[in-house]
Amino acid sequence: xxxxxxxxxxxxxxxxxxxxxxxxxxxxxxxxNLPDSMKSEYDPGVEHLFLLVVGDGYKDGVIVDFSGRxxxxxxxxxxNVRSQLENHIRRLADYCVxxxxxxxxxxxxxxxxxxxxxxxxxxTITSRNxxxxxxxxxxxxxxxxxxxxMTEDCIEMTYHMEYCENCQEGGIKGAMSLFSLMGCNLYDxxxxxxxxxxxxxxxxxxxxxxxxxxxxxxxSDVLSARVTSIYEGAFGVQIxxxxxxxxxxxxxxxxxxxxxxxxEYERWVKQDGKEYAAAKEQSQPAxxxxxxxxxVATYEELMKVPGEEQITAYFGDxxxxxxxxxxxxxxxxxxxxxxxxxxxxxxxxxxxxxxQFVYRGEIIGRMxxxxxxxVLKTGExxxxxxxxxxxxxxxxxxxGGILLGxxxxxxxxxxxxxFFTMEDVPLRYILARHNPEAAGKHYGxxxxxxxxxxxxxxxxxxxxDAEKAFHEKWNSDQEQDEEPAQSM
Numbered sequence: 001x002x003x004x005x006x007x008x009x010x011x012x013x014x015x016x017x018x019x020x021x022x023x024x025x026x027x028x029x030x031x032x033n034l035p036d037s038m039k040s041e042y043d044p045g046v047e048h049l050f051l052l053v054v055g056d057g058y059k060d061g062v063i064v065d066f067s068g069r070x071x072x073x074x075x076x077x078x079x080n081v082r083s084q085l086e087n088h089i090r091r092l093a094d095y096c097v098x099x100x101x102x103x104x105x106x107x108x109x110x111x112x113x114x115x116x117x118x119x120x121x122x123x124t125i126t127s128r129n130x131x132x133x134x135x136x137x138x139x140x141x142x143x144x145x146x147x148x149x150m151t152e153d154c155i156e157m158t159y160h161m162e163y164c165e166n167c168q169e170g171g172i173k174g175a176m177s178l179f180s181l182m183g184c185n186l187y188d189x190x191x192x193x194x195x196x197x198x199x200x201x202x203x204x205x206x207x208x209x210x211x212x213x214x215x216x217x218x219x220s221d222v223l224s225a226r227v228t229s230i231y232e233g234a235f236g237v238q239i240x241x242x243x244x245x246x247x248x249x250x251x252x253x254x255x256x257x258x259x260x261x262x263x264e265y266e267r268w269v270k271q272d273g274k275e276y277a278a279a280k281e282q283s284q285p286a287x288x289x290x291x292x293x294x295x296v297a298t299y300e301e302l303m304k305v306p307g308e309e310q311i312t313a314y315f316g317d318x319x320x321x322x323x324x325x326x327x328x329x330x331x332x333x334x335x336x337x338x339x340x341x342x343x344x345x346x347x348x349x350x351x352x353x354x355x356q357f358v359y360r361g362e363i364i365g366r367m368x369x370x371x372x373x374x375v376l377k378t379g380e381x382x383x384x385x386x387x388x389x390x391x392x393x394x395x396x397x398x399x400g401g402i403l404l405g406x407x408x409x410x411x412x413x414x415x416x417x418x419f420f421t422m423e424d425v426p427l428r429y430i431l432a433r434h435n436p437e438a439a440g441k442h443y444g445x446x447x448x449x450x451x452x453x454x455x456x457x458x459x460x461x462x463x464x465d466a467e468k469a470f471h472e473k474w475n476s477d478q479e480q481d482e483e484p485a486q487s488m
Contacts, residue, residue, distance in 0.1 A: 001088045001121045003052060003063060005076040011050045011063050012122055016085065016130035024055020031062050031075040054082060061085070085134070092120055093138040099177075100159050101144055103226075105166045112154040118179065118208060118216055119223070127151060178241060179223040182208045184322035185293070190238045191253050193246035194228045200235055201253040210256075215268035221245075222252045292336055295350070297321035298363045299339035302371065302452040311335060321360070344370045361458050365428040368452050369411040372427045375451060376413070378403050383448050384415055385429035385462040387422050388470060396467045398443055398459065400434065429462055 002010050019027060054061040061081035078084075095116070100109030113125045125132045127150035139148055139157070147158040178191070185207040190200045216223065225244035230237070241249060258265065297312040299305075311327045323332060340347055343366045350357070357363050376382075381402055389395040401415040401422075412424045432442055435449035442448040443459055 001085075001123050003061070003078050003081055003084060005063060005078040009076060011076065013052045013063070013131075014049045014124050016052045016054065016134065018130060018134075019053065019055050021056045021058070024053070024058055027053060028055070028058075028060075028062055028077075031064070032077070052078075052081065052085070054085065058082065088120070088123070089131075089134050089138050092116060092123065092125070092135050093142060095119065096135075096139060096155060096157065097142055097144050097159075100157050101163045102165060104159060104164050107146075107159050107161050107164055108157070109159065110154045110156045114153075114208075115180070119220065121217060122213055125155075177223065178225045178227060178239070179208065181227050181239070182206055182210070182223075186239075188236060190233070190235045191222075191249050192233075192238050192240060193244075193249055194240040194242045196246040198246040198250045199254075200238075200250075201257040201259070202236070203253055203256050206256065210269060212268060212270050215270075218268065219248075219252055222248050225249070292332075292339075293321045293323055294357070294360045295339045295343070295363055296323075296332070296335050298360060298367055299335065299342055302342075302364070302367055339367075342370060343367050361455075361461065364453070364455060364458065365426075369427045371452050372430060373406050373408050375433075376403055376406055376427075376430065378405060381434035382415070382430050382451075383432040383434070383443060383445055384425065385431070385459065385466055386415075386417060387425050387429070387466045388417075388420070389467075390417070390419060394467070396463050396470070398431065398445070398463070403430075426462075429466070431459055 001013050003013055004010050049065065051064050052061050053064065059080055059082045061078050063076040063078065096111050099111055103109065116123055116125050123131060125135060132150060135155075136148070136150055139145055139155070144159050144163040145157055146160050149156045185205075186203065187205055189203050189206065191203060192198065192200055211219065221244050225241040227239060228242050229240035231240070232238075254260070255264070255268065260268075293312055297310075300310045300312060311324055311331055312321050313324050336347075340350060343350070343363070345353075357366070379402065381400055383398055384401055386397060386399040386401075390397070390399070399417055401417045404414040404416055404421065406413045406427070410424075411427045413427055413430065414421060414423045415425050415430075416422075430451065431454075432445070432448035432450045434447060436447050438447050438449040440446075442450050442454055443456060
């Protein structure tokens with residue numbers, strides 16, 4: 001939050017300290033009598049952390065730099081700062097109550113500190129700081145909230161069910177704000193009102209780091225709009241939104257596309273050496289989040305990277321993987337390169353074939369095709385998707401078989417089943433190794449050790465693919481056999 005003081009300067013407050021009545025009076029007097037020699041000129045190259053000190057029973061406050069650096073005009077004094085602070089805390093609490101009661105379906109909801117930071121003027125909330133304590137006290141007074149816990153990274157709340165509209169007669173299932181969705185990093189999307197037609201502009205790139213503080217503040221109504229749908233529309237990927245005027249969505253999209261003054265664009269959109277959202281003609285970024293996040297997530301999953309070391313997370317409401325908040329491209333790049341190596345493709349090759357990998361199942365299949373040769377051994381027994389029926393036309397199932405050979409170029413293998421040998425079996429169809437010491441059941445079989453992840457749904461899809469391929473080949477062979485011999 002920002003506080004304007006007697007010297008007409010505005011300070012971004014990082015922390016709040018509340019003293020008792022007598023201690024504050026003594027502290028304020030000492031600060032007012034601080035000799036000029038203790039103050040220095042403003043240094044624009046130094047980052048300062050401003051502390052707001054308030055006292056019990058006092059309306060004013062003192063601002064000091066608790067980073068230990070001097071600053072022009074510090075200490076500063078502000079009248080009526082108590083009302084500014086209380087109003088700000090009430091707005092934070094209103095948001096926490098509204099978000100939960102409007103969107104929870106089970107009476108529980110959480111609001112992250114990062115979400116509050118970006119929505120409310122860079123307000124720093126933690127479970128241990130003064131601002132967090134004031135918010136906790138305010139939330140405790142709200143009749144809508146039954147219980148609350150402030151964790152390391154969010155506020156977890158339980159609401160009284162009578163205040164939760166989705167717990168009674170429905171509402172928008174799984175609704176979330178546009179700003180929350182921006183945590184997934186969006187590319188080439190169109191923002192549209194769910195109920196009203198309006199002009200659309202392609203938003204080339206949009207994430208939680210796209211806008212400046214002024215941008216987040218002045219477009220907060222758009223960022224708070226509720227997501228109702230994500231779908232492939234006439235213009236490409238479209239995000240349906242509600243709770244914000246259609247003309248504001250239009251203006252926001254056109255602003256990101258550069259249809260505003262240069263001064264406004266610089267004030268609202270972060271630059272950092274490049275435009276985050278400009279004309280459609282811009283080349284696609286090196287890290288294409290929708291696909292590369294899936295690629296990196298698949299690599300982390302198949303290689304069993306510990307959760308605390310992973311740089312991706314899964315957004316279950318919309319079935320998307322995304323890079324964790326705060327992860328930089330410097331962190332992404334080396335893992336991304338390893339993931340590309342695991343599918344034996346260059347970045348250009350992957351981007352050129354991105355339509356092949358829209359569904360993560362294709363990435364999983366490709367990566368397993370490439371990784372399996374390093375662990376397979378001829379002569380050993382494996383659980384695999386049989387490509388030919390055993391007991392009848394439709395008898396396609398997971399079978400045990402002996403690996404006879406691997407073709408690393410074609411990504412296929414030869415398997416000997418119980419009754420006959422099957423050639424050109426896709427490597428991805430090998431699911432598990434026979435291991436007498438394997439615990440539990442995998443793919444419905446005991447003594448099966450999954451290889452590079454366990455994906456029962458994909459196994460069922462492979463069975464359907466195998467059956468379809470078998471019948472297509474059989475029909476083709478039949479047609480060739482029925483062709484009349486050409487006369488001489």
